[in-house]
Amino acid sequence: MKKWIDRMLGADKAPAPDASEAPAGEAAHDLAVEVDAAYYRWLTASAGYEATPDVEEHLLDLVRTLALDPGAASGLVPRIPELIPELLRDLADDAVSQGALARSVERDTVLVAEVIREANSAYYRPLQPIKSLDAALLMLGQNGLRMLLARIAFRPLLRMADTGFARHAAPLVWHQAEKCALASSLMAPGMAAGVFEAYLAGLMQNLGLLVAFRLAERAAEAGKIPGSSEFGARLFAVSRGLSAAIAAHWEFPPDVVHAIATSSTPAASALARALERGDQIAKLRLLIDAHVVAEDDSLVTAGLNSFERRCLGKLADSRA
Template identity: 60%
Template sequence: MKNWIGRLLGGSDKETPTPAGAVAAAVLDNEDMPAEIDSAFYRWLTASSGTNATSEVEEQILAEVRALSADPENASGLVPRIPELVAQLLGALSDENISTAALSAEVGRDLVLVAEVIREANSAYYRPVKPIETLEGAVTMLGLNGLRMLLARIAFRPLVKVKVQGVARQVAPNVWRHSERCAFAASVMAPGLSAGVFESYLAGLMQNVGLQVAFQVADRICAGKVPGSGAFGTDLFAASRQLSAVIALHWDFPPEVVEAIEESGQPDPSHLAEALAQGDRIAKLRLLLDAGVIEAEDSFVAVGLNGFQRRCLGKLADLAD
C-alpha cells in the first residue's frame, strides 16, 4: 500500500466550488454537544452488545488500544490491504488531464468496477434525467473527482468491513455506513474551510479503521461484549482515531491527512481536521436520525448544525448503502 496514496492527490479540490460564505468553522452553542453526540452514537452502535463493565475493564481496553498506537506494524496487520488493481486505478486518476475515453478504458479493465461506476451514476445522489447504461456515460456523469471518490470508497470497504467475529462483525455495517457519510460530508465542508476536497474525503474513510481494531480488542477482553457506557464510547472514539492516524502514517498517507485524523475534535485544529470533525458529526447525526434515535427538531441538529451543515445532513439521506 505504501506510496500509492500520494499519487491520488492531483488538486481535486479545484473541482468543487467554494459555497460563498456558506461554511465557517462550526461553533456549537453547547461546548459539550460533540461529546454528547459521540455518546449517543456509541450507545446506538453497540446497543446489542453493550454490557455493564467495571472502570478497570474499560481502562484495560483503552490502554491496549493506545498501546497499539505505539506499534504501527502490528496494528496495521489487523486490517486488510487495499486491492492492488484499485490502487493502480487511483494512481491513474491523479492525472487531471486524463480524457473520458482514457478513464473509461482504465475502469473497463474490471467488470465489477464497471458495474459499480454505472450504479453510482444512476444513484439518487446524481439523479440522471434518464438511466445511464454505458460506462462512458457514467464516467462523464461522475467526473474525475466523483470517480476518484468512488474508487477510494471501493478500496476502503475491506478495511472497515473486516472478516472477524463477535462485536466487530456486528457493528461493521454501521461503522462503514458512517465512514461513507463522514467522507462525503467532510468533502462538502472542505471548500468553505479552505481544505482539500479529496483529502477530506480520504480522511473520512480512514478515520474508522482504528475503531474496528478497537472493537476487536474490546470483544476479546469482554468475551463477546463491549462496555455500554456512552462516556467510555467517547474515550474509545478518541483512542481509535489516534490508532487510525498511526496506521495511516505507517501506510504513507499524506501528512495532512494523518494530521487531520489526529487533530479532529481537538482545540485549534487544521482546516482539514475541522472539515473532518464537521463531517464526522453530520454523519453520526444522519445515522441517528435514520434509526429514529433523534428527530430533526432535536437540539443536536437545530443547535449543533448551521444551515449549510443541515443541508448536507439532508443530502446524506440520498446516499445508498
C-alpha cells in the first residue's frame, strides 16, 4: 500500500482561496458540535436507541482497544485494483503524454465512465457537457485524475459492512467521506496545507467510524446503536483515533496521520484544520440534501464564511 500512496503524493499546490470571515473560538466550536450532533442523529435515525452509560462506555472501549492493534482492523481491507497503481506510476512521470494516459484509462470501461462523469461534475462545471475521454482528461488534469484514482482505490475500504445498521450506514458514511475529501482539498491552499494530502486525509478519516459501527452493532442490540448525540461525539473522536492508527500502520505520510488524529483539537496542524473544515462542510451538505438543514440555517450562514459557502455549493451533486 505504501508504494501507491507515495506515487499519489507530490500534487501541485493550488492558488490560495480567501478564507476570511471564519467564525472563531468558542462560537466556531459550538457550531461544529451542533453540526456533528445533527449529522449523528440523521445517520442513526433508523437504528438509534437509548443505551445505558455502561453499554456506551463498553462500545467506546472496544474501539480504543482496536486502535492499539491496527493490523487486525486493516486486515479487513480488500486488494486495490491492479490498474490503479499502474496509472499512478504514469501520473508520477511529468513527461507522460495525454495520449498515453488516455490509452491506459480506456482499458477499463468503468474507469472511462468515472473520468467523464467527474469532468462533468459540479466541481469542474464545464461550459458544455464533456463526452470524450480526451476532453475529460484535459479538464481534470493530472492532479484531478490523481484524486479520482485515490477515491476509486479507497472505495472498497469504506464498504466493509455486512449486515444491519452498519450496512445501512456504510454508503452514507462513504458519501460523506468523498465530500469531505473534496472539501478538505478546497480548503487546504488557504491554510498552507497540501491539496492532495488533505484529500487523502478526508477519504481516510471515516474508516475507523465504519469499523466502530460494526463493533457497536455486534456488542449492542441487534441492528441497533446508541442514538444520543453525546455518544456520537465521543464515537467520532475515538474512531478518528482508530483511523489514524490504521493510516500509520499503512505508512501514510506522518502529516496525514497527524491531521486525522488531531482534527478538532488545539494541537491541529494546518492540514488538520483543513480536514476539520472540510468535514463540517461535507456534513452540512448531506444534511441539506436530506432536508434536515435548510440552506439559510444559521449553521450555514453563521458557521461558514463566504468561501466555505462556495465550497458547500461545489459539493452539490458531486456524488461519485
